[in-house]
Amino acid sequence: MANVKFENISKYFGKTKALSNVDFEIFNSEFFILLGPTGAGKTTTLRLIAGLENPDSGKIMIDGIDVTKTQPAFRDTAFVFQQYSLYPNYSVFDNMAFPLRSPLRKETPEKIEKRVVEIATLLKIQTKLNNSATELSGGEMQRVAIGRALVRNPNIFLMDEPLSSLDAKLRESLRLELKRIQEELGATILYVTHDQIEAMTMGDRIGVLREGELVQIGTPAEIYSSPADTYVARRLGTPQINLLPKAILESTRIPAATKTLGIRPEDVTLGSSGLDCTVTGIENLGADSILLLSMKEHEVFAYADPEKNYSCGDQLKIGINPEKTLFFDTQDKLIST
Amino acid sequence: MADIVLQNVKKNFGDFIAVENSNLKVEDGDFFVMLGPSGCGKTTTLRMIAGLEMPTSGNILLDKENVTSLRASQRDIAFVFQMFALYPHLNVEKNISFPLRMQKMKSSEIKKRVAEVSQLLKIKHLLKHNISNLAGGDRQRVALGRAIVRRPAAFLMDEPLGTLDAEFREEMCLELKKLHNRIHATTVYVTHDQIEAMTMGDKIAVMNQGIILQNGTPNEIYSKPKTKFVGSFIGSPSMNFIPVDVAIKKGASSVVIDSNVFNIPVQHAETIADKNYIGVRPEKMTLTQKKGIAGEVYASEYLGNRNILTINTEVGQFKVRVSKDSNVCLHENVKITFDPHSAIIFDGASDKALPSAYMTI
Numbered sequence: 001m002a003n004v005k006f007e008n009i010s011k012y013f014g015k016t017k018a019l020s021n022v023d024f025e026i027f028n029s030e031f032f033i034l035l036g037p038t039g040a041g042k043t044t045t046l047r048l049i050a051g052l053e054n055p056d057s058g059k060i061m062i063d064g065i066d067v068t069k070t071q072p073a074f075r076d077t078a079f080v081f082q083q084y085s086l087y088p089n090y091s092v093f094d095n096m097a098f099p100l101r102s103p104l105r106k107e108t109p110e111k112i113e114k115r116v117v118e119i120a121t122l123l124k125i126q127t128k129l130n131n132s133a134t135e136l137s138g139g140e141m142q143r144v145a146i147g148r149a150l151v152r153n154p155n156i157f158l159m160d161e162p163l164s165s166l167d168a169k170l171r172e173s174l175r176l177e178l179k180r181i182q183e184e185l186g187a188t189i190l191y192v193t194h195d196q197i198e199a200m201t202m203g204d205r206i207g208v209l210r211e212g213e214l215v216q217i218g219t220p221a222e223i224y225s226s227p228a229d230t231y232v233a234r235r236l237g238t239p240q241i242n243l244l245p246k247a248i249l250e251s252t253r254i255p256a257a258t259k260t261l262g263i264r265p266e267d268v269t270l271g272s273s274g275l276d277c278t279v280t281g282i283e284n285l286g287a288d289s290i291l292l293l294s295m296k297e298h299e300v301f302a303y304a305d306p307e308k309n310y311s312c313g314d315q316l317k318i319g320i321n322p323e324k325t326l327f328f329d330t331q332d333k334l335i336s337t
Numbered sequence: 338m339a340d341i342v343l344q345n346v347k348k349n350f351g352d353f354i355a356v357e358n359s360n361l362k363v364e365d366g367d368f369f370v371m372l373g374p375s376g377c378g379k380t381t382t383l384r385m386i387a388g389l390e391m392p393t394s395g396n397i398l399l400d401k402e403n404v405t406s407l408r409a410s411q412r413d414i415a416f417v418f419q420m421f422a423l424y425p426h427l428n429v430e431k432n433i434s435f436p437l438r439m440q441k442m443k444s445s446e447i448k449k450r451v452a453e454v455s456q457l458l459k460i461k462h463l464l465k466h467n468i469s470n471l472a473g474g475d476r477q478r479v480a481l482g483r484a485i486v487r488r489p490a491a492f493l494m495d496e497p498l499g500t501l502d503a504e505f506r507e508e509m510c511l512e513l514k515k516l517h518n519r520i521h522a523t524t525v526y527v528t529h530d531q532i533e534a535m536t537m538g539d540k541i542a543v544m545n546q547g548i549i550l551q552n553g554t555p556n557e558i559y560s561k562p563k564t565k566f567v568g569s570f571i572g573s574p575s576m577n578f579i580p581v582d583v584a585i586k587k588g589a590s591s592v593v594i595d596s597n598v599f600n601i602p603v604q605h606a607e608t609i610a611d612k613n614y615i616g617v618r619p620e621k622m623t624l625t626q627k628k629g630i631a632g633e634v635y636a637s638e639y640l641g642n643r644n645i646l647t648i649n650t651e652v653g654q655f656k657v658r659v660s661k662d663s664n665v666c667l668h669e670n671v672k673i674t675f676d677p678h679s680a681i682i683f684d685g686a687s688d689k690a691l692p693s694a695y696m697t698i
Contacts, residue, residue: 168573197640201638236641284535285535306559
C-alpha cells in the first residue's frame, strides 16, 4: 500500500474543463472518497491515477515518486468498475486468480491458491470458488470483481461506484463489508461515488468535487457540521439542509456579513411558538417522518415524530435555534463562528 | 378519475402461479405502490389491470365497471413502461400528441393539451427536439407527458425510474410525487425499491411469491409488519429479529433472552413453534448500562444526523440507531435493550406476527 498525491492537476478534453488545479493527498491505508454529481470529474481523477489519461498540467506522486509519465502497467493500481466485468467462461477461482497469473508476477500455484482463498473468505464467497462466474447473483459477481482487485496487494485500489448497480439491501451490507476489509488489510482506497450515504459511512475523509474543482476535504463529520459553502451543505444530508434568508431570524448571534442561514432539518423544532408554517407535504420513512413546510414563500424540511399524524394544510410553528444555525456570506461561503 | 378493484384475481402461466387469489382496492386519487422483489407478481398484476394479461380467474373493476374481458385499448388507462418506448423518428411534440392524434382530436385542442402538459413537466423548451438527443430524465418526462395528455381514468407505471441513474431517480421521484399532488390521478406504481415506495405511496401493497402479504399506509407497513418478510423488506436498515428458543404463551408479557428478562406487549395468541423471533426496529433498540443482550460493536456508520451501529451478539447481528453524538467505539463491548411497547413476536413456523396489545391484526 502507498500514499498518493495529486499536485495541481488540470485536465481538459478539448475545450471542456474536466479538472482544474486539483490538489490532494490520499494517506497510506486511508479510505478516501471523492463525492460529486455526474460530470464533476470523479472518474477522470481515477483514470489519471491509473494512467489511463494524462494530465495537461500537474504531477501525480505515488509514495513520493513522480509517476505522471509512467505507463499504467507500472503504476500498480487496481481498478474496480461499476459494471463487474468478469470472464464469463472462467470459474470464480480463475477470475480471482487471473491477475496473479500474469507472467510478470511469477507466483507459484500454491501461493496463488492461498491468496485467493484468503480473500474469498474475507468476502464470504469461499464456497463459490468452483462456480462459473455466470452462475452468481449480482452481489456475488461484484464481490468477485472486488476480490480480483484485492488479491493483488497493489499501491492503491481505485473504485468507480462499485456498488451502485446493486439493489439497496445488498449495497447496505457490502458497504459494511468493504469498510471492514479495508481496515483489516490496511488498504489504501480511492472510491468515487455520487451517493452521500456511501461517502459518509465508509470514508475516512471525503473530497467534494464540483465541476472539476475540489471544494472541500475533511472527515464526514467535519464536512457535515462545517460545510465550506452552500453547495457542500446541500450535497450532504437527506433531506437537504434548509437555506433561508437572514431576515427570517432575529438574533444577536447572526454575523453582520450573513446572507443565508443554513439549518439542518433535524435542528428545526416543531412547537407552539416560533415562525408560522403550513404543512405542504409529508414523507413517511418509517423511522422518521419528514414534513415539507411552507413558510411565506420559503420551503422548509423538518423531522417529525412518525407517530403523530400530520396532514397537509395543518398550521404549525417552528423554532430555529441560532446556536445550531450555519451562516453563509454573499459569496455563499461559510462564516466561521 | 376512478377507483380500481381486484376481486379474487388469480393468474397462472402453465403450472406456475404468478399471482395467487388477490383482493385489492385502489381508492380514487390514490398513489398506490405495489412493492416486492423481482418475480413476486407485481408486474403481472399491473399488466392485468392494464388488460395486457387476462386473469385466470377473478374480476377487475375500473370505476365500478367490470373491465375483466375488455381489451387494453378499451380501458381508459395509460401505461408508463420502464423502458421509455418512445417513437424515435418523431420529435417530442409529436410523441406527446400521438395518442390524441390517434383519437382524431381537433388540432386546436391537441395544441392546447400539449402546451398544458409540457408546461406541467417543464419540457416546453424541448418540444421541437429529437428524442434521440434527450437525456434519460427528459425522455422519461416525455413518456409521462404522452400518458398524461390523454387524461385517462388511471395511470399504471412499471418501474418508470428504474433505468435512470440513482442521482436522477431521487429527483424524478420528488417530481412525480409533486405532479401527483397537483393532478390527483389514480396511479398504480410498481417498484422493487422500498425507499421509493415509502416516499411516494399513499398506500403500499407488499408482494412476495405471488401473494399480497400486506396492504396499508407506509406508516402501518413499517411499524406493524404482519410477516417477517415485510419487516425485513421494508426499512433501511431492516428490522432486527432476535431469536427466542421458547414457545410464547397467550397472555405472556415478557421473554427471557440470554438469561435476561425483557418486557414485551401482552400477547393475544400463542406461538405454534418453539423457536420464534422478536422483531424490533433499529430505532427502537438502545444501548444500556443495565441488563441487556451483550455484544461487540462490529461497525459504526455515520449518517450526519445519526449513527447506525452493527452489533454482533451470541444470538445474532443487530442494527441499532443511535444519536450522532454517541461516542461508541469499534469493538467496544455493549449491552442492548429494546422498547417493550413496539416489539412484535413472529412465529418461527409461519413467519407471521402474533396479535398483541401493540400489534392489531
